[in-house]
Amino acid sequence: MSDVVVVGAGLAGLSAARRLVAAGKSVTVLEARDRVGGRTWTVRMGEGTFDVGGQWIGPGQPRMSALVEEFGLETSPTFSDGRKVLDLRGRLSSYTGLIPRINPWSLIATQIAMWRIDRMCIQVPIEDPWKAKKAREWDSTTVEAFARRSLRNKDAIALVNSAARVIFGSDLGELSLLHFLHYLHSGGGLAKLIDTHGGNQDARIVGGAQQVCEHLAEACGGVTCGAPIRRIEQSEGGVVVHGDEQSWSCKQVVVAVPIGLADRIRYTPPLPTLRDQLTQRVGMGATIKCVALYDRPFWRDAGWSGEGVSTDGTVGVCFDNVSPEGQASLLGFVVGAPGRGWAERPAKERRELVLSTFARWFGDEALSPTDYREADWAAEEFSGGAPIATFPPGSLSVMGPALRAPVGRIFWAGTETARESTGFMEGAVESGERAADEVLEALNRN
Numbered sequence: 159m160s161d162v163v164v165v166g167a168g169l170a171g172l173s174a175a176r177r178l179v180a181a182g183k184s185v186t187v188l189e190a191r192d193r194v195g196g197r198t199w200t201v202r203m204g205e206g207t208f209d210v211g212g213q214w215i216g217p218g219q220p221r222m223s224a225l226v227e228e229f230g231l232e233t234s235p236t237f238s239d240g241r242k243v244l245d246l247r248g249r250l251s252s253y254t255g256l257i258p259r260i261n262p263w264s265l266i267a268t269q270i271a272m273w274r275i276d277r278m279c280i281q282v283p284i285e286d287p288w289k290a291k292k293a294r295e296w297d298s299t300t301v302e303a304f305a306r307r308s309l310r311n312k313d314a315i316a317l318v319n320s321a322a323r324v325i326f327g328s329d330l331g332e333l334s335l336l337h338f339l340h341y342l343h344s345g346g347g348l349a350k351l352i353d354t355h356g357g358n359q360d361a362r363i364v365g366g367a368q369q370v371c372e373h374l375a376e377a378c379g380g381v382t383c384g385a386p387i388r389r390i391e392q393s394e395g396g397v398v399v400h401g402d403e404q405s406w407s408c409k410q411v412v413v414a415v416p417i418g419l420a421d422r423i424r425y426t427p428p429l430p431t432l433r434d435q436l437t438q439r440v441g442m443g444a445t446i447k448c449v450a451l452y453d454r455p456f457w458r459d460a461g462w463s464g465e466g467v468s469t470d471g472t473v474g475v476c477f478d479n480v481s482p483e484g485q486a487s488l489l490g491f492v493v494g495a496p497g498r499g500w501a502e503r504p505a506k507e508r509r510e511l512v513l514s515t516f517a518r519w520f521g522d523e524a525l526s527p528t529d530y531r532e533a534d535w536a537a538e539e540f541s542g543g544a545p546i547a548t549f550p551p552g553s554l555s556v557m558g559p560a561l562r563a564p565v566g567r568i569f570w571a572g573t574e575t576a577r578e579s580t581g582f583m584e585g586a587v588e589s590g591e592r593a594a595d596e597v598l599e600a601l602n603r604n
């Protein structure tokens with residue numbers, strides 16, 4: 159019998175396991191996939207390495223920065239020199255710097271929206287958003303309803319929606335206003351979440367983010383991969399964690415799977431109703447990362463930064479993705495509503511939709527990549543979507559207290575349970591370390 163079984167070898171589970179191992183506990187880490195890393199996943203394409211999952215880190219993410227340093231990894235800044243593209247409700251324009259060239263009224267409305275959102279989000283406690291003074295009021299509406307009431311400018315609403323699609327993989331109409339404000343507060347505000355330099359897209363890890371998980375797995379003494387967990391059975395004497403063919407006994411268990419997938423595991427005895435009803439409500443966003451390789455970064459030569467934002471098109475946002483090894487690449491995100499049901503569309507059509515957007519923005523050379531690959535996270539059985547789970551109205555204010563609350567010998571980790579930088583790799587690490595501390599306290603009590 160181990161002291162602890164950790165279910166899920168993403169950043170959260172591995173961070174929990176490493177802390178427990180460092181405290182002298184025996185730990186078994188069980189992972190459904192045949193690889194560690196979960197929502198971090200690095201692939202080799204052409205002459206470069208590319209993250210098709212979590213990629214960027216930014217200032218104010220001390221845990222990820224410390225891991226990068228500890229494991230002797232380096233970061234490479236995101237390229238953003240040159241003109242950017244704005245595809246606003248079908249109207250194409252370009253700009254340099256931070257301010258897009260749009261109708262002044264729309265610009266003012268967008269700026270006011272951002273100020274207003276930033277003022278509101280600091281009223282939501284990062285640890286316990288359900289304790290916000292206006293928690294019930296803000297949780298009773300979608301962000302879309304709020305935006306329509308208070309912005310009254312179609313361009314501004316479209317721009318906020320496109321930011322939401324990228325950040326949440328969901329449209330404004332799917333998101334509780336309370337959840338939206340909490341997420342922004344936890345991540346340092348809207349501007350930080352969408353900014354490149356100095357923001358959360360500041361730099362990538364040379365060689366890929368998945369390496370952090372591989373190093374963590376090594377530090378934990380290894381992971382059992384190919385072990386999807388189906389049932390967790392608690393009794394007074396301990397816990398039995400059941401896979402398809404094998405079972406593992408332990409004293410405590412950390413469940414570090416995305417919260418939206420935690421209810422695919424059966425629990426004996428059943429979970430408290432508040433927890434069960436919470437997991438019934440949350441759902442994963444839709445994010446497809448589309449990586450196109452080219453012989454050369456032709457957009458740079460033409461003065462483009464490679465950054466593009468579209469409010470209504472298939473590709474929500476695009477970045478220059480030239481790898482630190484020098485492999486030329488563009489990265490497109492299909493996010494939110496355009497990404498729902500993506501896997502059911504013919505592969506040829508999907509590819510053409512993405513490449514024709516790149517061509518509309520940066521020229522026809524974009525139509526002839528040397529390689530092209532998509533990572534559709536909704537089609538991943540053990541992710542169910544990406545980048546994060548989102549909360550619809552009426553869930554966080556009422557059922558939020560069940561998010562992290564241990565259930566007997568079961569402790570919850572995963573970026574969605576983080577108290578800081580929730581949704582990000584940083585938050586995943588924080589959540590794992592917090593869950594490990596809770597387990598250590600429980601082990602010391604018994």
Ligand SMILES: Cc1cc2nc3c(=O)[nH]c(=O)nc-3n(C[C@H](O)[C@H](O)[C@H](O)COP(=O)(O)OP(=O)(O)OC[C@H]3O[C@@H](n4cnc5c(N)ncnc54)[C@H](O)[C@@H]3O)c2cc1C
Nearest residue numbers: 166168169170190196197212213214387544572573582583
């Ligand atoms: C496309 C995309 C882009 C992103 N971009 C960024 C970014 O640029 N910067 C950033 O900071 N964050 C980004 N994120 C978010 C970041 O990747 C996640 O916040 C983080 O990796 C989540 O880690 P986690 O350990 O909480 O969950 P996960 O990584 O999802 O780990 C959960 C693990 O549990 C396993 N599992 C699931 N069910 C079972 C089961 N029944 N039994 C056993 N194992 C199971 C899964 O296989 C997985 O390995 C992005 C995510 C995606 C997908």
